[in-house]
Each structure stands twice: as C-alpha cells, then as structure tokens.
Amino acid sequence: MLKYITSRLLMLIPVLIGVSILAFSLIHLVPGDPARSILGEKATAAQLEALRNELGLNDPYVVQYGRFLGHILQGDLGKSIQSKESIGVELIQKLPATIELAIFAMVIAIVIGVLAGVIAAVKQYSWFDNISMTVSLFGVSLPIFWLGLMMIWIFSVTFNILPPSGRLTTGVELNTITNFYLLDSILTGNWVALKDAFLHLLMPGIALATIPMAIIARMTRSSMLEVMRQDYIRTANAKGLRKTIIIFQHALKNASLPVLTVVGLQFGLLLGGAVLTESIFSWPGVGRYVYLAVLGRDYPVVQSTILVIAAIFVFVNLITDILYKYLDPRIKYE
Amino acid sequence: MESVKPLLEVKNLHTHFFTKTGVVRAVDGVNFDVKPGETLGIVGESGSGKSITAMSILGLIPSPPGRIVDGEILFKGEDLLKKSENQMRQIRGKEISMVFQDPMTSLNPVFSVEKQMVETVLAHEKVTKKQARDRAIELLNLVGIPDPSKRVKNYPHEFSGGMRQRVMIAMALACNPSLLIADEPTTALDVTIQAQILELFKKMQKELDMAIIMITHDLGVVAEVCDRVLVMYAGKPAEFTDTKKLFDQGKHPYTLGLMNSIPKISPNKEKLIPITGLPPNLGDLPKGCSFAPRCKHVMDSCLSIDPTLQEIDENHFVRCLLYEESKKAVTT
Numbered sequence: 001m002l003k004y005i006t007s008r009l010l011m012l013i014p015v016l017i018g019v020s021i022l023a024f025s026l027i028h029l030v031p032g033d034p035a036r037s038i039l040g041e042k043a044t045a046a047q048l049e050a051l052r053n054e055l056g057l058n059d060p061y062v063v064q065y066g067r068f069l070g071h072i073l074q075g076d077l078g079k080s081i082q083s084k085e086s087i088g089v090e091l092i093q094k095l096p097a098t099i100e101l102a103i104f105a106m107v108i109a110i111v112i113g114v115l116a117g118v119i120a121a122v123k124q125y126s127w128f129d130n131i132s133m134t135v136s137l138f139g140v141s142l143p144i145f146w147l148g149l150m151m152i153w154i155f156s157v158t159f160n161i162l163p164p165s166g167r168l169t170t171g172v173e174l175n176t177i178t179n180f181y182l183l184d185s186i187l188t189g190n191w192v193a194l195k196d197a198f199l200h201l202l203m204p205g206i207a208l209a210t211i212p213m214a215i216i217a218r219m220t221r222s223s224m225l226e227v228m229r230q231d232y233i234r235t236a237n238a239k240g241l242r243k244t245i246i247i248f249q250h251a252l253k254n255a256s257l258p259v260l261t262v263v264g265l266q267f268g269l270l271l272g273g274a275v276l277t278e279s280i281f282s283w284p285g286v287g288r289y290v291y292l293a294v295l296g297r298d299y300p301v302v303q304s305t306i307l308v309i310a311a312i313f314v315f316v317n318l319i320t321d322i323l324y325k326y327l328d329p330r331i332k333y334e
Numbered sequence: 335m336e337s338v339k340p341l342l343e344v345k346n347l348h349t350h351f352f353t354k355t356g357v358v359r360a361v362d363g364v365n366f367d368v369k370p371g372e373t374l375g376i377v378g379e380s381g382s383g384k385s386i387t388a389m390s391i392l393g394l395i396p397s398p399p400g401r402i403v404d405g406e407i408l409f410k411g412e413d414l415l416k417k418s419e420n421q422m423r424q425i426r427g428k429e430i431s432m433v434f435q436d437p438m439t440s441l442n443p444v445f446s447v448e449k450q451m452v453e454t455v456l457a458h459e460k461v462t463k464k465q466a467r468d469r470a471i472e473l474l475n476l477v478g479i480p481d482p483s484k485r486v487k488n489y490p491h492e493f494s495g496g497m498r499q500r501v502m503i504a505m506a507l508a509c510n511p512s513l514l515i516a517d518e519p520t521t522a523l524d525v526t527i528q529a530q531i532l533e534l535f536k537k538m539q540k541e542l543d544m545a546i547i548m549i550t551h552d553l554g555v556v557a558e559v560c561d562r563v564l565v566m567y568a569g570k571p572a573e574f575t576d577t578k579k580l581f582d583q584g585k586h587p588y589t590l591g592l593m594n595s596i597p598k599i600s601p602n603k604e605k606l607i608p609i610t611g612l613p614p615n616l617g618d619l620p621k622g623c624s625f626a627p628r629c630k631h632v633m634d635s636c637l638s639i640d641p642t643l644q645e646i647d648e649n650h651f652v653r654c655l656l657y658e659e660s661k662k663a664v665t666t
Contacts (some may be wrong), residue, residue: 004618030574154534173410211573230439231434231436231439231440232439232440232441232442232443233351233435234434234440235432235440235441235442235502236442237503238392238426238427238432238434239426239427239431239453239454239455239457239505240423240424240425240428240454240457240458241423241427241454241457241458242423243452250442250444250445253444253445254442254443254444257518307392328443328444329443329444329446329491330443330444330489330491331490
C-alpha cells in the first residue's frame with residue numbers, strides 16, 4: 001500500500017511538469033500585456049518597456065519558463081505582479097474559502113444525490129424515479145452562471161433572505177485561525193458568525209452542488225439497478241434480512257464504487273476553484289483569484305495557481321483510489 | 335409413511351409472469367408435499383419451473399412482473415401466501431432457507447463471511463454479537479471448513495468455489511431451518527467437489543433433522559440423495575413418486591427420455607438417445623399436453639387434451655394420457 005502511494009506521488013512529478021508547460025504556454029499565448037494592465041491606457045511606450053524589462057517579460061520564453069520552474073523547485077510560487085504579494089501567502093488565504101465551499105457543495109450533492117439515486121432505483125419507473133431523473137437531467141444541463149444569477153435575483157434581490165456575495169457580512173467579526181469560517185466560528189464559539197457564514201455558503205454551495213448532485217444521482221441509480229439484480233441480493237433476501245439493510249448495506253456498498261469515482265472527480269474539479277460560481281457570488285476563493293489574474297495578465301499567479309490546483313486534483317484522485325480498497329476488499333494495490 | 339403430517343404442501347401452485355409480450359406460465363398447477371426429514375428432488379430442464387417453484391415458496395418472486403395467481407403453499411399447516419411480507423421475512427432464513435446454484439456470485443463480495451453469517455443469525459435470533467460470531471465459527475466447522483475461527487474473517491473471494499458453497503450451506507443452516515431448499519447446489523462445481531457437497535447435505539440432514547428440496551437437472555444427484563422425486567416439464571408436474579420407483583418403473587415419456595439421455599458405462603457403447611426438440615415457449619404453450627410435440631408416444635388426443643395428474647399406483651403419480659383411465663372414453 002505504502003509502495004503504491006509512493007509510486008503515485010512520484011508520478012505527480014511528470015504530471016506537474018506537463019501542467020507547468022501548458023499553463024506557461026497558454027497564458028503567454030493569450031494576447032495582452034501585464035505591463036499595460038498595471039500602468040493603464042495612458043502609459044508611455046518607454047514606461048511600458050521599462051516595466052517589461054523589470055518583470056523580465058522581454059527575456060526569451062525558455063529563460064522565463066526556466067526561471068519559473070527554478071522558483072517552484074525551491075518551493076517559491078513567486079510574487080503577484082498586481083499585488084506584489086507572495087502567491088503562496090495569498091493562496092493560503094484563498095484556498096480555505098474554496099475548500100470550504102467545495103466540501104459544503106459536495107456534502108449537499110452526495111447526501112441528496114445518493115439518496116435520490118437509491119430511491120429512484122428501488123422504485124424504478126415510479127413517479128419519484130421519473131421526476132428525480134428529469135430534474136437531474138435539468139441539473140446537468142443548467143448553466144451555472146444562469147442558476148447563480150437567478151438565485152441571487154430571487155433570494156437576495158426579491159425576497160432579501162440570503163446574502164448575495166462574500167463570506168461574511170461586513171460588521172460581523174470573526175477571529176480567523178484556519179480561514180475555514182465555519183470551523184473558526186465553532187472553535188471560537190462565535191455563533192453569530194457561524195450563522196452568517198452558513199447563510200453566505202448556502203447559495204454558492206447549492207449552485208455548485210447542482211451538477212455533481214445530478215451526476216451522482218444518475219450514477220447511483222444505474223449502479224444500484226445493476227447491483228439489485230445480482231445473486232447476492234437474492235441471497236440477502238432469502239436470509240430474511242430487512243429491506244433497509246439489503247438496500248443501504250448490501251446493495252449500496254457494492255454500487256458505491258462508480259459513484260465514488262464520480263465524487264472524486266467532481267470534488268477535484270470543485271477544489272480547483274469554481275471560477276464561474278466564485279465570480280458570481282464574489283467568493284474570495286482560488287477560482288476568483290485565477291479569474292482576476294487572467295484578466296490582469298498576472299502571469300506568475302496564473303501559472304503557480306494552476307500548478308497548485310493540478311497537484312490538488314491528483315491528490316484527491318489518489319485519495320479516491322485508496323478509498324476504493326475500503327469499499328471493495330477484492331481491490332489490491334501492488 | 336402416510337400418517338406423517340407433511341411439513342410443506344404445495345397445492346395447485348400457479349406462478350405467472352405478466353410481460354409485455356404476454357403471460358408466461360412459469361409454474362402452472364404444481365402439487366407436491368415434503369415430509370419432515372425427507373429429501374424431495376425436483377427435476378427438469380432449464381425453464382421447467384423448478385426454481386420459480388422454490389422462489390414462490392420463499393415469497394421471492396420479483397413482482398412485477400411475477401405473481402402467484404392461484405394455489406396454496408402450506409408450511410406447518412399455515413398458508414405462506416396469506417402471510418405479510420414481515421411475517422415471510424421471519425420465515426426466510428429461519429424456518430426455510432435456501433442454497434443457490436452459483437456460490438461465486440451468491441455471496442456478497444464486499445462483506446466478510448463473518449459479517450454475512452452474523453447478520454443472518456442476528457436477524458432471527460435474540461443473541462449477542464459475540465454469540466452470533468461463535469455460532470458462525472461453529473457452523474463453518476460443521477460444514478468442514480478448516481481453521482474456521484481464522485477463515486471466518488475472510489472475504490468470499492478468498493475461498494474456492496467448493497468452499498464458498500460450504501459457506502453458503504453454513505449460512506443456510508444458521509438458524510436450524512426445518513426445510514432447506516437447494517437450487518442446483520452442485521451444478522457450478524467440479525465433479526469431485528459435487529460429490530463432497532452432496533455428502534455434506536446428507537450429513538447435515540442426518541445431524542439437524544431437516545427436510546431438503548433438492549432442485550436439479552441431474553438424475554445422478556437425484557439417485558444419490560433423494561427419497562422422492564417430482565419431475566417437472568413446462569411448469570407442470572410430469573411424474574411424482576419414490577426415487578426407486580422412478581428409476582425402476584418410470585412411466586412418463588419425458589422421464590424415460592431423461593433417463594435415456596444419461597451416459598452409461600457399458601462395453602458396447604450405446605448411443606445416447608436425446609429428447610428431440612426444445613422445451614416449449616411458456617408464453618405460448620401448445621394446446622393439449624405441452625410435451626406432445628416432443629413425445630415418441632404422441633396420440634391424436636394428446637394434441638387437444640391436457641392430462642391431469644393421476645395416481646396410477648400407490649404413491650406414483652403420472653400426468654400422461656397413456657396412463658389416464660378416462661383416455662379411452664375420450665379417444666373413442
């Protein structure tokens with residue numbers, strides 16, 4: 001097992017090198033000029049040239065890439081061109097926001113998705129099955145930006161019951177320890193902040209949960225339908241076990257493998273920062289950070305953050321693979 | 335023999351499947367009884383309704399599309415068809431348990447043998463987890479699994495096919511059932527293992543004093559373990575009698591056909607005589623006797639009259655016009 005994990009972590013190296021080349025090339029291929037975006041429209045050609053020289057943008061691409069890689073190898077993610085802050089420090093502030101949102105969304109998606117999928121499978125062709133599967137088809141097809149805007153319009157603008165943006169209402173105090181606001185407010189016993197942070201999570205969380213929830217529901221349903229026909233389910237019935245035990249233990253554990261794959265992939269995607277959702281709800285996470293960096297042509301931020309996101313993605317998938325073993329004892333990692 | 339009250343009586347059982355293409359009469363008027371402690375064989379080709387009969391007894395017919403449309407299943411005098419799902423659940427695995435054909439797929443692959451056995455015991459008996467675990471180990475020992483206290487922790491994939499079938503049998507015996515239904519329990523196993531498993535059934539029956547319904551397509555298995563035999567064809571009984579009588583004086587043309595298709599060892603290599611044709615489509619049965627199209631002794635009346643089960647000799651029932659008293663009256 002340890003050998004397997006080590007080899008998987010070693011495989012991370014070529015993946016990250018590939019990603020770094022891609023990230024570097026793509027951001028440099030995009031038309032635009034960091035110097036121009038910093039100095040503005042009125043800057044003179046000489047000022048622009050001077051800044052470009054200072055930022056090293058006039059060096060050959062290979063040299064620029066080599067410098068980027070050199071810093072990364074020393075554990076230095078570089079400095080933002082825009083804010084002049086260390087990218088590492090900024091990410092430590094932004095990542096918890098994204099992770100908190102992603103976990104919140106995944107919990108909603110898994111609980112509702114799995115439950116809906118199981119019920120739909122057990123009551124195949126019932127009204128519940130038909131409705132939930134139609135709804136989930138909408139779920140996967142809905143553009144998130146539209147759903148997000150509609151939610152803001154309904155719950156914030158029209159009824160004014162949920163906050164439209166950010167992680168906390170201005171004026172609500174919270175001493176941050178981990179930067180996970182729900183956790184921090186529990187740790188400090190700050191119930192006002194807990195409620196406020198929770199309300200702020202609701203809309204972006206639900207918006208972000210929609211697609212994974214729909215995919216999980218459909219995957220759970222088809223996987224359960226397959227498993228419910230197996231001989232060992234017949235055996236479980238013949239043993240006189242309760243229906244709930246048969247469905248939620250015998251069937252669901254067998255059906256959960258493909259569902260876990262989907263959960264892992266979706267969770268990895270969400271941890272990479274939901275660019276659209278974070279932008280719409282002004283969620284100060286990684287997605288919005290990258291989005292703003294692309295707009296401002298903040299090359300180092302884009303490159304380094306993408307690298308970190310790729311590493312997280314690979315890591316989440318590794319954890320998924322390890323979890324397989326706990327669901328299915330037949331799986332062996334050599 | 336006659337005075338013994340039957341443990342199970344199946345009367346006029348009809349289990350039909352209502353599919354889009356029509357009604358499939360999987361079991362269509364089956365009668366038999368099982369006495370305490372005896373072994374009844376149910377023999378027939380695939381699709382003759384053997385397994386559906388068994389599933390009907392346990393109330394495990396998938397519904398829809400299946401439904402028991404008529405008949406009675408009396409177990410210890412009570413009609414199982416009138417019981418609620420909850421009451422049936424308390425009978426399954428406790429009073430009547432079942433061993434299935436394929437041990438490779440009949441055990442849940444993601445749970446240890448211990449978990450699967452313990453849950454069976456806990457579902458039916460008020461014992462502690464510890465007691466249930468001890469019982470599991472004791473049962474594994476009983477069915478001949480070496481080092482049971484260690485093996486109980488293993489998962490099904492860590493056992494061979496024969497060992498898995500032993501685990502299945504141990505699981506079926508968990509609550510000392512009075513009736514064990516074995517649905518082709520040796521079909522998926524190697525020949526040497528088959529003999530061992532049949533021996534195990536005989537041994538268990540003697541030790542635990544339970545009745546067994548042995549479902550098989552193999553007359554060799556019948557000869558080996560069964561006291562009485564029900565031969566089924568196309569959802570209906572063809573012949574029902576003692577095992578000895580069946581082999582010595584089998585009457586139904588289908589029974590005789592089955593016997594002729596058993597390979598025998600003899601110096602002059604006899605040719606096997608297979609039964610020609612295929613079993614009928616249960617959704618579209620021919621008029622008259624459903625075996626008529628394949629029968630060597632077919633008469634005109636067979637094509638129009640569906641015979642009924644007749645007692646032609648003491649404890650020897652045959653459903654064939656050849657032996658029906660009334661046939662002369664009909665044919666003339």
